[in-house]
Amino acid sequence: MKKVLIILLLIPVFALAQTTEELDLIATYNDGIAAIKKDNSWGFINKKGVIIINFRDDLVLTKTDDGKYPVFYNNRCLISEKKDGIQYFGYIDKTGEKIIETKFLNASNFNNDVALALEVLSQSMGKNDILNKPIVNYKYFEVIIDTEGNVKEYLNPKGNNIALDKKFIKSPPKITSKFITEDLVAILNENNKWVIKSIK
Template identity: 25%
Template sequence: MKKLVLLLVVFAVFSVNAQELALANKDGKFGYITKTGEWHIQPKFKRAYSFSVDYAIAFEGKKVGFINRKGEWVIKPTFDKVKSFDSGIAVVLKSKRWFYINTKGEEVLTDVITDKIYDFKNGVAFIKQNDLIGLIDATGKVVVTPKFLKIKKFVNGYAKIKENEKWGLINTKGKYFVKPIYDAISNVYGGSITAKIGETHGVIIAGEFKAMEGTQKIWDFSRNEKITYAKKNDKVGFIDSKGNWIVEPAYDKVRSFKNGLAPVCKAKKWGYINKAGKVIIPLQFRDAELFSTDGLAPVKSAKLWGFIDKSGKEVIAQKYVITTGGLSLFKKNTEKGFINGLARVKYKKTWGFINTKGELLNDTWFINLEDFK
């Protein structure tokens, strides 16, 4: 019986910690709501940001600290500026000095030698010495000696690096994934990479560059699809990860495939095609976004957005603003439309969440609102 009670307590604590919360502004104060639309943390902060894992940045007066998912101060607001936690480390500014702290608010990694303090991402942080960039891990150990002219942020475990005026890719251990021999290179999505040598665009297959002659531009591959779009003769189509055209370049603009369909534009009208290039929803909209896993996509015929299903039927009227933006300090998720059954929308001058039936969550509008984290 005692074991059962203990398990229930542990589960309850885990549920609170794991619960996604959305930052909301009500009457000029910030708090956090649950997916029922109820307040989980009452609106009491003058300024705050969305949660990053278990911590959120919040202000008290002009000072800033960190709260947990119960709304409790875990690191008191004594700093002038802070960055989000990653791998248990955050970068903070106090008395005109930047330094690292742990989740207890204690200064750490004091032996790190760097001309500039960078925040951690994916378990590593940049260090800078004599205008060259390297990497340290969360213990302060140097994993890449400063030798690169530039290192871009890590995406899916890899970062673009510049060495001797050429670009390549490294992993978080500092090992070359693609040697720096290219004039431009993309991030890695699903193992797919695009690159450029001189004015020639192409894809990298098993470490080898495959040129796509005549191609003017290739965009990064999608996170979930081994398909991207490319431009040739001033028109855009789609290629696979091997550099084969799967939809010939015939459109003025396109967006990525998601859930089997991609928005495409010709003569300023948007519609949707499948991966065979067949038009599934006729080109008729002023703008169109990707289909979500909920089977709905944002479209607009004039200034405001509504939602259609995969047959092209309008299921939610065009009366909302859905433009990404708002309160987040670090905007990672720029997806528009429905995410896990809810869409963040603006109606007139207030924000709320609607479900796939167009019903307003908890019948409540807010001054501003962020996605669930």
């Protein structure tokens, strides 16, 4: 009877312990969690070594001083998804749930609750009567978004025309703007000159 009681008492302890083995890479902790790699997939562990986000293949790698791996900033991690052959970017939270839809042509990691992204907007230009199809013009804009994905600021109000077709978009367009302080962003204008703008 004592042996049965001891076994029953030890089962919950063993059930709570978790061993993660056979990993290809363990990144440094960032935002309280660390990326782990197994084969070609990435996941995340907490500070107790428990896997909190299972292995998946849509996480975007960030170049750091000690390698390239997915990272969390402001409780957000970049993900990407191909739609009609074009790569779009969004974000997950620490539960692994998609918190910002994959709708941006490019996006940066969050910093101080904001990120840079390329938002695509379409404008109807009429209709092609011969093909019986709408004529649509697409532009992308460099924007600042908050942690919910809402656009806070348009950095290039004129936008850039783009053919939204996988034949023309082989890789994500570059984000040219950059944060230089928490409150200032540097924007590269059409004359290839830098303009400094306050975002507060």
